[in-house]
Amino acid sequence: MSAPDRRSRFPASQPRQGGRSGDAPLTIVERPATLVQVNARKGRQAELVAAIAKTLALALPDAGRTATAADMAALWLQPGSWLIEAPAGRRGELPGTLAQTLNGIAAVVDQSHGRCVIEISGAEARAVLARLCRLDLHERAFAAGDSAATLVGHVSCLIHRTGGEAPCFRLVVGSTFAEWLLHELTAAAASYGWRFTPAGEAAA
Amino acid sequence: MHLIPCPYCGERPQDEFHYRGDATVTRPAPDAGEQAFYDYVYTRANPRGWHDEWWHHYAGCRQWLKVRRNTLTHAVAASVGPADALPEATP
Numbered sequence: 001m002s003a004p005d006r007r008s009r010f011p012a013s014q015p016r017q018g019g020r021s022g023d024a025p026l027t028i029v030e031r032p033a034t035l036v037q038v039n040a041r042k043g044r045q046a047e048l049v050a051a052i053a054k055t056l057a058l059a060l061p062d063a064g065r066t067a068t069a070a071d072m073a074a075l076w077l078q079p080g081s082w083l084i085e086a087p088a089g090r091r092g093e094l095p096g097t098l099a100q101t102l103n104g105i106a107a108v109v110d111q112s113h114g115r116c117v118i119e120i121s122g123a124e125a126r127a128v129l130a131r132l133c134r135l136d137l138h139e140r141a142f143a144a145g146d147s148a149a150t151l152v153g154h155v156s157c158l159i160h161r162t163g164g165e166a167p168c169f170r171l172v173v174g175s176t177f178a179e180w181l182l183h184e185l186t187a188a189a190a191s192y193g194w195r196f197t198p199a200g201e202a203a204a
Numbered sequence: 205m206h207l208i209p210c211p212y213c214g215e216r217p218q219d220e221f222h223y224r225g226d227a228t229v230t231r232p233a234p235d236a237g238e239q240a241f242y243d244y245v246y247t248r249a250n251p252r253g254w255h256d257e258w259w260h261h262y263a264g265c266r267q268w269l270k271v272r273r274n275t276l277t278h279a280v281a282a283s284v285g286p287a288d289a290l291p292e293a294t295p
Binding site: 063064077078079134135148149150151156 | 205212213214216217219220262263264265266267285
């Protein structure tokens with residue numbers, strides 16, 4: 001079992017800020033996480049749903065939704081396939097545990113290094129995303145717990161809205177695209193101002 | 205922006221999809237002969253009006269879809285998953 005990896009996906013992993021100084025800057029935080037993709041094997045989806053409910057107390061959600069339980073979340077990816085998000089501290093243990101539990105039922109792929117979670121919040125978070133993403137992210141169309149795989153700044157992203165009053169979105173993006181996406185986000189947020197906190201700097 | 209309804213994700217912008225060809229052709233039997241395979245690979249009808257097409261939702265759910273699209277108006281009458289059949293009649 002390896003130690004949890006808290007290294008940032010951003011080479012110059014220093015907190016940064018920029019854009020116009022305003023009242024409502026965009027807050028961009030890299031969230032270290034354990035990400036495990038589970039793909040049901042042919043005809044075994046019901047067993048996968050039951051096994052995840054039993055071992056992680058997560059009810060795998062329908063298309064376009066997320067499910068949360070304690071400190072974990074499940075995001076729908078495509079028919080028969082979900083992404084499990086857990087705290088970074090479980091990186092060394094969770095993928096192996098799931099692979100053992102779901103042996104024969106689902107393919108289990110550790111994506112903790114392959115994907116990166118970027119959380120953006122602030123009063124203008126929706127306005128910034130509207131410059132990069134074609135989906136309607138208004139509350140009535142994209143409520144808390146909704147998720148969608150789409151293009152953000154020409155990059156394939158899994159975007160989901162977390163619970164709570166203030167607009168707060170999480171983007172799951174390929175690690176090698178993370179820096180490009182950050183650049184797009186900061187450029188789009190320049191008129192409001194932005195603050196970026198890489199992993200390791202954020203409260204663990 | 206042209207919207208394509210995905211049976212899994214709902215209406216999505218067209219730039220999340222790739223066009224993947226005519227969904228009406230079926231592979232001939234292995235012994236069907238050279239002409240049958242030539243037609244299968246190259247010969248297309250290029251219809252004006254309703255047409256069944258393969259579209260790949262590459263930036264969304266990554267599924268291949270069968271979409272019935274009007275080549276004249278771009279209207280989409282139906283879309284189904286790769287293993288499902290499009291409805292017989294078009295409204």
